[in-house]
Amino acid sequence: MGASILVAAISTAFGVVLISATAYIDAMLRANPYIGASGTLGFVNSFLTVLLVGVAVYVASIVTANTFATVVAGRTRAIALLRLIGASARSQRSEIARQGFVVGVIGAGLGLVGGTALAAVGVWLAGRMLDLGDVPFDLVRADLLLPAAVVALTTWAAAWAGSRRVLTVTPLQAIGGSVELSHEAVVRRSGRNIAALVLFVVGGALLALGVIGGLFSPLGVVVAFVGGILSFTGLALGATLVMPPVLRLVGRIFGRSATARLAAENALRHPERSSRMAIGVVMGVTLVTMFAVAIQSTKAVMTAAAGGALxxxxxxxxxxxxxxxxxxxxxxxxxxxxGLVNLLTLGVVQRRRELGLLRALGVSNGQIRAMVLLEAAHITIAATATGLVLGVLYGWAGAQSLLGSIPTNPDAPVVGTFVVPAVPLGPVLVIVIATAVLTLVAAVVPTRLATRVAPVEALAE
Structure with a gap:
């Protein structure tokens, strides 16, 4: 649960630092005799804070839910044994949810302390570098408890959502090990798949409505924002249907060697596990690309409106x-x-018997190490490509819904402007390099664990 605690701590610290920064900026604005009375800047500042904290909590909740779902899959045998001696599924699910709450509280507490310390350092540096003098500002305030409470409750809710599999574990599974759903079982989950499709269709319709509304008013971005959240939630919920085709396509670039084929098949054999690993990276890449495209497109529109020179x-x-x-x-x-590092590590831990069998069949440590590294590369490449495409689409939709009503040619009688998506090369290269580094980092611990598996010990489990 260390990674889940880290996720909760980062989310809380992020919220605390943002709220403190917002309050400090508001204090600076009030102290300024010229713009102190302006409420617009304060509103924009607060809105961006709520938006960014909400995005971080949203990502953290999905990562945490996926982590607990993977943990439950690895505990299938233990859960089935408890069912065999009379324990109910609901009591075990409640126990896992309580663990999630404890994890959330510990992480939120650490994040609250760390975030407050970072905010104190930031305020001190801002006062020295900007020579602001004595700006009235309280570092310790009651509103800093809000992100901690939200993260703790969200972690508990994510653990409850991720532990849903407990309800389907039967006592007969006590003779098995880690159980992940096969592709056929994933396709048969009609309720979840229908919910994902409905969210995606409704979100896509709202996104299109926001883009059209943006031709007449900047408020179209509000509708587009809601549509983007709903449509991406639908994609995340239906990741087990969306990601396998992308993974299959990416798997072809690794060649036909035995190690490459094993890595590709491992990513596809259990689509639920691989999709949980990929969707977190998809979210991260989508968010960064979306903001980069939206900001670059905004700059291009403003340059055109200014006559070609900003x-x-x-x-x-x-x-x-x-x-x-x-x-x-x-x-x-x-x-x-x-989340990717944690899930990849859990995946290797839960496949000890499989790795032990491969070692017993003569697969070398180097081949095992290459297989795990290729699995990580397989997932991150597929997730990065998907995130880049989604980020460009969402970024263009945001820019179009916000700036579509701004005429780039003041003399033109046309109402509304088509915003051409501007894709900045720099951030895209940073994303690709960061993904390559993430692949190597994510594979370090799992490869060590995989090569330490003794064939006899693993097969005896």
Whole structure:
């Protein structure tokens, strides 16, 4: 549960730092005699804080739910044994949910302390670097408890959602081990698949409505935002149907060697496990790409509206805002990366018997190590490609719904402007490099665990 505690701590610390930064900026604005009375800047500041904290909690909840779902799959035999001696499924699920609450409380407490310390350092540095003098500001406030409470409750809810599999474990499974759903079983889950399809269709319709509404009013971005959340939630819920085709396509680039074929088949044999690993990375890449495309497209529209040359001062402000936003959104990508490392490690731990059998059949440590590394590369490449495509689409939809009503040519009588999506090369390269690094980091611990498996010991489990 260490990774889940880390995810909760990062989410809480992120919320605490953002709320503290917002309050400090508000204090600076109030202290300024010229713009202190402006409520617009304060509203925008608070809105961005709520938005970014909400995104981080959203990513953390999905990562935590996937972690607990993987843990439950690994405990199938123990759960079945308890069922065999009379324990009820609901009592075991409640126990797992309580573990999730404890994990959330511990992580939220650590994040609260760490976030407050980071905020104190940030306030001190801002006062020294900007020479602001004495700005009235309280570091310790009651509203900092809000992100901690939200993260703790969200972790508990995610553990409850991720432990749903407990209800389907039967006593007969006590003779088996870790049980993941096969592709056929995943396809037969009609209730979940229908819910995912409904969310995706409704979200897509709202996204399209927001894009059309953006041709007449910037408020179309609100409708598009809701549509984006719903449609991506549908994709996350139906990841076991969306990701396997992408994984199968990516698997073809690794060649036809025995190690590559084993890695590709392992990613496809249990689509639920591989999809849980991939969807967190998809979220992180989508978020970073979305903000990068939206900001670059905004800059392109404003440049066109200014006659082809953006004023240097405005360009500097936009670039600074873009850098800050990308840094903040990157926190959600870090949370997703922690989830990938944790799930890949859990996957190797739960496949000890399989790895022991491969060792007994003559597969070398080097081949086992290459197989695990290729599995990680398989998942991250598929997730990165999917996230880049989704990020460009969502980023363009956000820019179009916000800026579609701004005429790039003041003399043109046309109502509404088509915003051409601008894809910045720099952030895309950073995403690709970061994904490659993540693949190597994610494979370090699992490869060590995989090569330490003794064939006789693993087969005896």
């Amino acid at each position: 004023p240097p001062e405005l360009g500097t402000i936009l670039d600074s805002f873009a850098a800050i936003m990308m840094g903040l959104v990157a926190v959600s990508a870090v949370i997703a990366g922690v």
